[in-house]
Amino acid sequence: MTDATAELKVTAASDIEVDRDALDQSIKEFAGPNGDYYVNAFHKIHDATSAVPNTFNLWAAVLGPFWSASRAIWGMFWTFLILEIIAWVQIGRGAWGNPGADLAERAARQQDRANELLGRAADATEQADVDRFTKLAENIQRAADSSLEKAQAAQSEALGIMITGLLMLLVFKLVQGFYADRIYEKQYSNWRIDPESTESGRSNRNIVLGAILIAAIGPLIVYKFTVNASLAMLDAFPEKEVSALILGEGQGTLFSTVATWMEAQIDAAALAGGDVFDGIVAGVRSVLDGLTIALIGSPWPVVMLVICVTAWRAAGPRVAIFTASSLAYIALLGYWDVAMETVALVGAAVLLCVAFGIPLGIWFGKSKRAYRAAEPVLDLMQTLPAFVYLIPIIAFFGTGNPPGILATIIFGMPPVIRLTALGMRGVPESIKEAAVAFGASKWQLLKDVEVPLASPSIMAGVNQTILMCLSMVVIISLIGGGGLGKEILEALQYAAKGPGLLGGFAILFCAMVIDRIVQGAFRREDEKV
Amino acid sequence: MTETVVKLTDVWKIFGARAEEAMTAVRNEGIGKPEVLERFNCVVGVQGATFEVPRGEIFCIMGLSGSGKSTLVRHINRLIEPTSGKIEILGHDVSQISETELRRIRAQQIGMVFQHMALMPHRSVRDNVAYPLEIRKVSKSKRWAVSDHALGLVDLTGYEDRLPKELSGGMQQRVGIARALASDPEILLMDEPFSALDPLIRLQLQDQFKALVAQLQKTTLFITHDLDEAIRIGHRIAIMKDGVIVQIGTPEDIVMNPADDYVREFVQGISKLKLVKAHSIMEPLDSYSGPTEGAPRADEGADLDQLIDLAVNTDLPVIITDGGQDIGVVTKPRLLRGIQGGKND
Structure with missing residues (x-):
């Protein structure tokens, strides 16, 4: 028998030492920049025996989806991008949106009407007309008051909405901070199995992609949901305008042009064959x-x-x-x-x-x-x-x-x-x-x-x-x-x-x-x- | 020497899109298997196989899986085309013949048995055996008669009208053998026919097959990965490794004089008792000086087993005779070393 077999010794599971060096090397290779931090974080995760996370990734919390994009954790990116946008919409509605705007507008209209009626009552000569206009003006005044009250109530709710939004944002940030390293460690495990198709490290391409996605999606959504009368162009695809741009004014739509062309082609083919x-x-x-x-x-x-x-x-x-x-x-x-x-x-x-x-x-x-x-x-x-x-x-x-x-x-x-x-x-x-x-x-x-x-x-x-x-x-x-x-x-x-x-x-x-x-x-x- | 039935001369098979280029490079530059894979992305299946098989011989090709033995044997009926080299059957170069002629040779002169039986599940045992004849458009009555006879040779009379799935593995393989024999071919190609069977059935079939071939005088190429089987069945054995035929020889040759370490490792575990004959372990009579009075005598063709039977009851050596003439002696140490496989002191 060879010497190798003779030297093979049996070690009890509890006595086996964890060999860190090879693992550290591999984690550093996976993480790229900031390797030491992730070595440390992954070790904490590997050593943990409870389900409660014991690491906190400050940058993941602060940067949010931008961090997950830069690290190519796309599932986390999309989830928290959507959640953070929801939080930001609440904040926006509270801060600069005007929740009671339409009500306040209505109140102002009703107030004008009431004032006008009062004026007519003052101008009226006959007692019956005076009574009638006064009565009407009072009714409308009541409605205006109630609208104004509702508008003010909505206004005062604005603060509540903003605080809710802020709280949501805080919770999402904390969750990202606590779970970022754990999720990244999962990605690391996948990368070990299949390094070809699992992204690793931090690449400029992902940073740019993440930045573009966040910049394109975030502001537009927040704008659309917080501003009362947003641009009409954002509500429906401007196909008529695009058609006019391509085909020239008054030349019909792209749809009608293509449909007519196809019809002609089919008729020609049917005739030919x-x-x-x-x-x-x-x-x-x-x-x-x-x-x-x-x-x-x-x-x-x-x-x-x-x-x-x-x-x-x-x-x-x-x-x-x-x-x-x-x-x-x-x-x-x-x-x-x-x-x-x-x-x-x-x-x-x-x-x-x-x-x-x-x-x-x-x-x-x-x-x-x-x-x-x-x-x-x-x-x-x-x-x-x-x-x-x-x-x-x-x-x-x-x-x-x-x-x-x-x-x-x-x-x-x-x-x-x-x-x-x-x-x-x-x-x-x-x-x-x-x-x-x-x-x-x-x-x-x-x-x-x-x-x-x-x-x-x-x-x-x-x-x-x-x-x-x-x-x-x-x-x-x-x-x-x-x-x-x-x-x-x-x-x-x-x-x-x-x-x-x-x-x-x-x-x-x-x-x-x-x-x-x-x-x-x-x-x-x-x-x- | 009897007539040569199968003759292969420097047959090469290289698999891959650039096989021709690789072949040229092998010819001109003498590159090896790893370089062919690296430079041309081609796999060398068979390298320069050369051998002859005379009529009636069972020629075993032994090698581990991937050694190219199945590839080599498929050249003989051109299921695989050689990249280079010459293959002759009864003096005819098979690579030159037309498609029709090739089909005729396959149907009439070569019978083949496969590892996984490869019987047609939708045909009865009889129709399976008769298939080679059906291809040649032999009349149905003749076909049936021939296939019943072939089934009789492998002891399957009474199963003619069964479907293959109703038969056990060993019986199915006998149907396969009957099918190969049905057209009364010159050559039998056996592609690991008994490998998928359990050991007892395998032994039984090996003996049955050996007797059958001896009786019918079929030239047989027998592929196996089992050296024991090769030794039991083969008159001569070719050992293949990585597409190269490492050694060709009789079972005794291979066991007693392995060509290299690879073969040596293979034959290590083989029992020599029935293989090694007295003449290969005896010492000449003149060099022996001990007493021979009353010693037992054995023919030079006696195997170790017989020699042990003689030596066990006496302290004297065994005297070896050839045609009644004493030619040598086998002493106890020589006998014991012979059992070990010819290890020297």
């Missing part, structure tokens, strides 16, 4: 027509039977019974045709989502660069409110069912793309390597290994997409989409409670039936693997 857009609409329409013929063109008993049997085979007898009763509800209330139109709309949207989404997902799963480029677009497709892209869709594709399907695709496609890509990336490298080692070509690798192993994730994506498409079906009625959504939109426009609710339940049942059947089918698939 007219054939392309018409082609897309025709393609979507052909898919929709196929589904519509199958669902509405076929005799209703056939469609019902097929749906029920599918439910039974895919998801078992319970779902089949639920499906049958849902279909009965829809048919008995006369929703059969519109409900089938809805199913055709959703079906066409889902078919197109899957047909384009899965290949895209496979591509994004294989190419990191493509996925990085596509990710913001996918985020946009999912987060942009549907109402926003309905407008350009009308411009490019017109109104009716096919544009509705396109809007649905925008909303519904991201999940299947994302989950396919996720599934592709989740296929274990070792299994892919094995297939390649046995001579599989790229296509064989995709067909035999990657897609089968990614399929649970892909199926989850398809299910998500179906649900998203269903939820879009009401919204597309706004741009002329038909089906149950249209019924509900009409009910909404006339505030027709009964029809609205019945239609709503019909959509709910459609959604539940489709979801149950699909989930049941996927679960059976999953059990195989």
